[in-house]
Amino acid sequence: MSELEEYHQNLMADIRREADTSGIFPVEAFFDRMAERLSEAGEIDVAHPSFYCPAGLDGGQRLRIDGYAGDPRDSEGVLGLIVCDFADSDKVQTFGKQDVPRILNPLIRFLKKARTEEFRDSLNEANPAFQVSDLIITTWSQVTKVKLILVSNRQYIGRDDTVKLADIGDVPITWSVWDLARFERFDRSGQAREDVVIHFARDFGAPLPALKASQNGAALESYLLIVPGEQLAAVYDRWGARLLEANVRSFLQARAKTNKGIQKTIKDEPELFFPYNNGLSATADAVSCVRTNDGLAIDSISNLQIVNGAQTTGSIHAGLKSARDQLPHVFVQMKLTVVPPDRSEDIVPKISEYANTQNKVNAADFFSNHPFHIRMEQFSRNVIFTAREGERHDTKWFYERSRGQFINARARLTPAQQKKFDLEFPKSQLFSKTDLAKFEFSAAGQPHIVSRGAQKNFAEFAKDIGEAWSRSDARYDELWYKRLISKAILFRWLETEVPKQPWYEGGYRANIVTYAMAKVFHDANGEKQVLDLDAIWRRQSVPDPLRRALLLAAAEAHDVITHPPAGVRNMSEWAKQQACWNGIKARTLNHDDDFETCLILLDSARVAKRDEKAKKAMTEGINAQSEVVTLGAKFWQEVLAWGCERKRLTPKDQQILGICASMPRRLPTDLQSHHALDALSRLRTMGFGDGQGHSDAQCAPLSKARAADAQVTE
Structure with missing residues (x-):
């Protein structure tokens, strides 16, 4: 079985299980599963389901839409529309470019119809098609491009994009295919953008003049480029936000719109753009260089990612509409680093972090190698949860801090080991960084x-974590992780139960789930009591009284979301407003009397936190003492002598290392062991252990006064 066939088999099993558990159609489960990939890959910012496929409404021809990418005013005028090509088959199916018009033209016909008030007003306001139509009518004057996204669980075997589609006349249409193979590549490696190869001479006028900024044989190739504004705008117009590293893009969009000052310079003083602007920092998988009469130039770039300069790029692109005549006078510098794909996870975050130092929160807070994510990953591999009632095996929750960890970890195992892995890490207990953020927020x-x-x-969650982590990382301990898992259990349970409710009419499930969970936490947590999360992670299930409370809140959330105030028609956009949350928060819910059994006194919750800290301190102390003893007295004698010879030890260091060197006659305490290991770490940064010799000279005896100063408090 090939990797693609195995991926398809697992994907279909997950989709069918999700559909059966939640009572939804398989295509809905497929859309939900893949929508987040589109967002994470930078194809779109967000994907809202909007299933509409009546028969024969357009001269006997089909209309169809399965989703849309939010308000185009939030994405530089790009209207994103999604259609699913889903085959409920056990074998991998294929389709070619000749099939694309058949799949995409019903979406284009829907777009044409949706632009008319007659079509919109013929629909019920609760109909998803009404929501999309109203959004299109409201924003059409600001739409600069329509992006059609074909999402399929079949394999696309087309080799080019020369496909004739229906035309809408006044606005350009682009399209892209996310097929089974592309999703498989993304799920294994987090990469699905190998088709972004920019040919400057062929497609954008001329190669880019460049200066090589790295020596031959350097670990990484680097170049300095001067990019004409017209070329940068045209490149961005074709590929859009896919050129902006997804995490950095979200980071910037969460804080500011396109810089008005940059746009003003383009309009009023375009020739001063180069000296005024700091330029772009970018990475690529590979570049192709040519020699011109003027020297070295870059002819093509594979997988260009702008890791700093999103606002500059967006402003120059906006000049296509607002200052087209000025763009020929605009130039921007670019620092381009060629990073091999196998090193990108380590190198690109650092480039972005250092390039984005002017921002309040470092961009590195978003990346998978931030210490917060590493700690969560460590907990997820080690913390065991007791088997649920009726089940035999204890399990763990698998935190995937970077895309592909789960599928790749499993693929490296033998069939027997895979069975053990599946018992230890059930697929239903896999969660990602964005899942974690949803649970917490x-x-x-x-x-x-x-x-x-x-x-x-x-992005907003990372901002909060980044600021809190910089103050103190101590709160993110094992108990914090266990309580996070309790929130995951609540969230996942609601996801499966909401579609089964008699009041659920389809659509807005994601909004209902997050609002219902927020409402229950709001009602439960007060000055003296809070929701008992510890009981949930211990049982690995949701108590019945809490289930009833969550479903009561979900029904209320559904009512508020689907009945927006006068003048507001798009319910998905309404759910994004603080006013929507205020409306639900203010409503009084009549919870059952036994809801109180799901609460715990705040003081008791704090005691559990203190107990966890004490347990952690004791465990760390035991581990430190064990490590010191394992290293042995002779080793510590060498450490002491090396530090004394170079005068790198404080009186306190000397005293504690002397105790370690006299083992087993004297044993260091937990605190002393911690101090000895810290001193060892410090000396290693100064060269200890690098093969340098040291004398056997001993430290001078401590005076009584200095010994008193060095006394360790236990």
């Missing part, structure tokens, strides 16, 4: 932020 009373999409929500 739902519980924290930010459902309107969650409703803005996985990436925007994650």
